[in-house]
Every structure is written in C-alpha cells, then in structure tokens.
Amino acid sequence: MSPNIPKTQTAAIVTSSDAPLEVRTDHPVVQPSELKPGECLVHILSTGVCHTDLHARKNDWPLSPKTPLIGGHEGVGEVVAIAEGTPNAPIKIGQRVGIKWLAYSCLDCEQCRNGLEQSCPNQKLSGFTVDGTFAQYVVSYVHHVTPIPDELPSDAAASILCAGVTVYRALKYSGARAGQWVVLPGAGGGLGHLAIQYAANMGLRVIAIDTGAEKKKLVESLGAEKWIDFKETTDIVKAVQDATGGLGPHVAVVTSASATGYQQAVDYLRHGGTLMAVGLPGHAKLESSIFWTVLKSITIRGSYVGNRQDAVEALELAAQGKVKVVFAVKQLSELSDIYEDLDAGKIAGRIVVNMPK
Ligand code: NAD
Ligand code: ZN
Numbered sequence: 001m002s003p004n005i006p007k008t009q010t011a012a013i014v015t016s017s018d019a020p021l022e023v024r025t026d027h028p029v030v031q032p033s034e035l036k037p038g039e040c041l042v043h044i045l046s047t048g049v050c051h052t053d054l055h056a057r058k059n060d061w062p063l064s065p066k067t068p069l070i071g072g073h074e075g076v077g078e079v080v081a082i083a084e085g086t087p088n089a090p091i092k093i094g095q096r097v098g099i100k101w102l103a104y105s106c107l108d109c110e111q112c113r114n115g116l117e118q119s120c121p122n123q124k125l126s127g128f129t130v131d132g133t134f135a136q137y138v139v140s141y142v143h144h145v146t147p148i149p150d151e152l153p154s155d156a157a158a159s160i161l162c163a164g165v166t167v168y169r170a171l172k173y174s175g176a177r178a179g180q181w182v183v184l185p186g187a188g189g190g191l192g193h194l195a196i197q198y199a200a201n202m203g204l205r206v207i208a209i210d211t212g213a214e215k216k217k218l219v220e221s222l223g224a225e226k227w228i229d230f231k232e233t234t235d236i237v238k239a240v241q242d243a244t245g246g247l248g249p250h251v252a253v254v255t256s257a258s259a260t261g262y263q264q265a266v267d268y269l270r271h272g273g274t275l276m277a278v279g280l281p282g283h284a285k286l287e288s289s290i291f292w293t294v295l296k297s298i299t300i301r302g303s304y305v306g307n308r309q310d311a312v313e314a315l316e317l318a319a320q321g322k323v324k325v326v327f328a329v330k331q332l333s334e335l336s337d338i339y340e341d342l343d344a345g346k347i348a349g350r351i352v353v354n355m356p357k
Contacts, residue, residue: 005029005031005032005041005080005081005137006029006137007028007029007031008025008026008027008028008029009025009027009028009029009135009136009137010023010024010025010027010135010136010332010355010356011023011024011027011070011131011134011135011136012070012071012072012134012135012332012335013027013068013069013070014056014057014065014067014068014069014070014071015067015068016067017057017058017059020336021057021335021336021339023332023333023335027070027135029041029136029137030137030139032080032081032083033084035081035082035083035084035139036083037083037084037085037086038083038086038141038142038143039082039083039086039139039140039141039142040079040081040082040083040086040089040091040139040140040141040142040145041079041080041081041082041137041138041139041140042075042077042078042079042080042097042099042137042138042139042140042145043077043078043079043080043136043137044075044076044077044099044133044135044136044137044138044355045076045077045078045096045154045155045354045355046075046076046077046154046155046157046158046352046353046354046355047072047074047075047076047133047134047158047352047353047355048074048075048158048159048161048162048163048190048325048327048350048351048352048353049072049074049335049338049339049342049350049351049352049353050073050074050159050162050163050190051189051190051191051257051342052073052101052127052162052280053071053072053073053127053132053134053339054257054339054342054343055257055280055282056069056071056127056128057069057071057339060282060283061280061282062282062283063128065127065128065129066128066129066130069127069128069131069132070127070131070132070133070134070135070138071127071128071132071133071134072126072127072132072133072134072135073099073100073101073103073125073126073127073128073132073133073161073162074098074099074100074133074158074159074160074161074162074163074352075098075099075126075132075133075138075158075161076096076097076098076099076148076154076155076157076158076161077096077097077099077133077138077154077355078094078095078096078097079091079092079093079094079095079096079097079145080093080137081093082142086142089142090142090143091142091145091147095147096147096148096154097140097145097146097147097148098145098146098147098148098157098158098160098161098311098315099126099132099133099138099140099145099161100126100144100146100161100162100165100305100306100311101118101125101126101127101128101162101305102117102118102123102124102125102126102144102305102307103123103124103125103126103130103132103140103141103144104122104123104124104130104140104141104144105117105118105120105122105123105124105144106120106122107120107143109121109122115307115309116307117307117308118304118305118306118307119304124141126138126140134332134335134353136355136356144308146161146308146311146312146315147312148315149315149316149318149319151319151320151321152315152318152319155327155329155352155354156318156324156325156327157315157318157325158325158327158352159190159194159325159327159350159352160194160311160314160315160318160323160325161311161315162305163190163191163194163325163350164194164198164314164315164318164323164325165305165306165310165311165314166191166278166303166304166305166306167191167192167194167195167198167253167255167278168194168198168306168310168313168314168317169303169305169306169307169310169314170195170253170276170278170303171195171198171199171202171204171251171253171276172310172313173276173301173303174251174253174274174276174301175251175274175299176199176202176204176250176251176274177203177250178202178203178204179203179204179205180204180205180249180250180251181204181205181206181207181243181244181248181249181250181251181270182195182199182204182205182206182207182249182250182251182252182253183206183207183209183240183243183249183251183252183253183265183268184196184199184206184207184208184209184224184252184253184255185209185210185230185252185254185255185256185261185262185265185279186209186210186254186255186256186257186261186279187206187208187209187210187215187219187224187255188208188210188211188212188214188215188216188218188219188348188349189210189215189255189256189257189345189347189348189349190347190349190350191255191278191279192208192210192219192255193218193219193222193326193348193349193350194323194325195253195255196208196219196222196223196224197222197223197322197323197324198314198317198323199253200222200223201317201322201323204251205225206219206223206224206225206226207224207225207226207227207228207240207243207244207249208220208224208226208227208228209228209229209230209236209240209261210229210230211229211230211231211232211345212229212231212345212348214348215348216229218326218348218349222326225243226243228240228243230260230261236264236268237264237267237268240264240268241268244270247270247271248268248269248270248273249268249269249270249273250269250270250272250273250274251269251273251274251275251276252265252268252269252273252274252275252276253276253278253303254275254276254277254278254279255278255279256279256281257279257280257281258279258281258284259281259284259285261279262275262277262279262284262286262287263287265288266288266289266292266293266296266298266300267288267289267292269296269298270296271296271297272296272297272298273296273298273299274298274299274300274301275298275299275300275301276301276303277300277301277302277303278303286300288300325349325350325352326348326349326350327349327350327351327352328349328350328351328352329351329352329353329354330351330352330353331353331354331356332353332355332356334353335353338351338353
C-alpha cells in the first residue's frame, strides 16, 4: 500500500531566467496511477543546493534547461510509490534513496555499457531536463536512484549525491597516487570542501585555493596542508609551486565556477601532471600554452558527475564517517537568497534545504 499522497505540494519554480523564482504551495503532485513503468515517486526530505542549480536558474550555459523548471539534484527522500508494470525494481516503498543529476540513462547504449551513463544520448537530468528536488514530491527512475546507507542522516547525505560523487570520480580518474600533491582551486565551495576530504582519504597532500578567512578556516579544518588566497596572491603559479617544494602538484581538480580558476593550471602543474576540469563556467575557453602542455606532457581531462557505482562508493565513504558535508540548513522559501550568496561566493561548504513535511 502506498502512503497517502497529497494532490498539491510546495515547489520552487523557475518560469524564466529573468523572472523571480516562485515558491508555490499549490503545485500538482504526480499521482502513483500516473507514473510510467520504471518510474517511482520520491517524497523529498532534504536537498542540497549546487552551483549548477544557479547556472540552470540563470540559463548561463550553452545548453538551456526546460521551463518552467523545478531545479535541484542533490535530493534524499523516501520512495512512496513505484509505477505499475515495473518488474524487478531494485528499491522498495519506504526506502530512503538519493536523486542525483543523472536522473535516467537507458543502460543499453555504448556509453551506458561503458559506465559513462552521464553521456547517454537518452539521458534525463534532474533539475534541468526533468523537474528536480526543490519540491516535496519528485518523479524519478527505479534503476537510477541511489540507496542511502542507514548510518547517514538525510541532510548529511544530500550533497554527496552531486558534489561528493563528482569530486570522488574526478580524483578516482586523475591517476593521483598516495603521497602526491593535488591542488584544488575552488576548495572552499560545495565541491571543493568534499574534494579535500576524498583526497585526504586517498593519501594525497592538498593545496587549497579559494578566498576569505571563513573558507581558509574550513579547508584547514578538513586537512588541507597549504592555503592560497587567490584574491591576495599576485603570483599564483609561484605560490602553488613553492607549496610543493618547487616542482608543482601532480594533479589539479578545478571546481571554481569561473574561468579564472583554470587559468594558471597548466603553468603550475608538475611535468606529467593532470588537469581535471570540473567547474562549469558556461562560455569560457580553456586557455593554456600548447607549447608547455606538450613539453610538460600534461593531460587535460573533463570529468562529469559520476555513474551509479561512483555514487555508491562516494556514499559509502560518507557512511563510514570519513567524508562529511559541512552544511548550513535553510528553508525552500530562502532559495533566491541562497542563489545570491552562491553567486557572490559567500557560501563556505554547502547549503542544504530541509523540505516542508
Ligand atoms: P561553489 O560556488 O560552492 O564553489 C566554487 C568555489 O570556487 C567558491 O568557493 C569560490 O570562492 C571559488 N573560486 C572562484 N574563483 C576562484 C579562483 N579563481 N580560484 C580558486 N577558487 C575560486 O560551487 P560548487 O557547487 O562547488 O560548483 C562549482 C562548479 O562546479 C560550478 O560551475 C558547477 O556547475 C560545477 N559542477 C560541475 C560538475 C561536473 O560534473 N563536472 C558537477 C557539479 C558541479
Ligand atoms: Zn550539482
């Protein structure tokens, strides 16, 4: 038996990039009888606010989101219905699951078979091409929601589903080995503060780049060995190289939402180093010296969220208490102010919204 499902709900809706965000209390809830095979209905308890939600809200990428749009893709909630005609659903009613950016992929194409589910041509993206988690009830997909380990409270798990998964995968594919240096431009933000912790768990030594006293305190408390304030440092390349004793870091995982975080990476990386591109400024070009990229045998690699297995692994480390999201709790009615603070670079760690019951 499904629990009682209301006909209407509270949801934050973007009607266009220049109209104010609307938090409505009368948004219709998709009823269990309306679900299509393979879909489930999730009652959201907590959801993180990612800088990607702000890009979608501002429509500042080469790809545009659907409108009207309910954003959000770091949601944790309880399964309240599974569509009829869904054989072998790997989840049960009442189970806590996570909704991530990649809401759906076909699992049958070449990209999915290779584990690159996030590049599936039939993909659905939560809070971008389908409605996301800034609502009390969300339609999702039984094969793509991620079970939440019992040890993890919902608000503590939420931001692992995007920020955590993304930096976990970027580090996993960076080739970095224990004892090596990784530099993290954007270290004080949502993705960056989790990258410090996943890196520390891999035995890496961390140089954090960001700005301001609050972010300095945060990154140092999480295990960053060196701190560079990008607004106060005139020669970033020298500062990064000096921090490693002269040769430069082995890996850079860039999570700043602006192009500036990328600018010096090829210059400060060690010979043989790898630049993992993660932050998503919409219209910037990655400018680096071709000559030095070749002579230093630099690898430049894009890294886009993660697949289902990356999500399970990233959550497992959080469940063991080895990685903790540092977050402040806010209400859905405050979403516009949260976006303003994100835009101004004022948020150290993450904001998590606890949904109205
Ligand atoms: P955030 O705003 O919480 O963090 C970004 C941080 O970068 C801030 O702390 C800011 O002060 C810092 N910063 C800005 N300019 C900098 C510079 N020049 N040098 C060093 N630090 C700088 O944002 P977030 O939620 O962590 O997201 C960051 C970016 O990653 C966004 O563009 C987002 O869309 C993108 N993202 C990418 C993926 C992916 O799959 N690749 C997944 C999630 C988010
Ligand atoms: Zn995200």
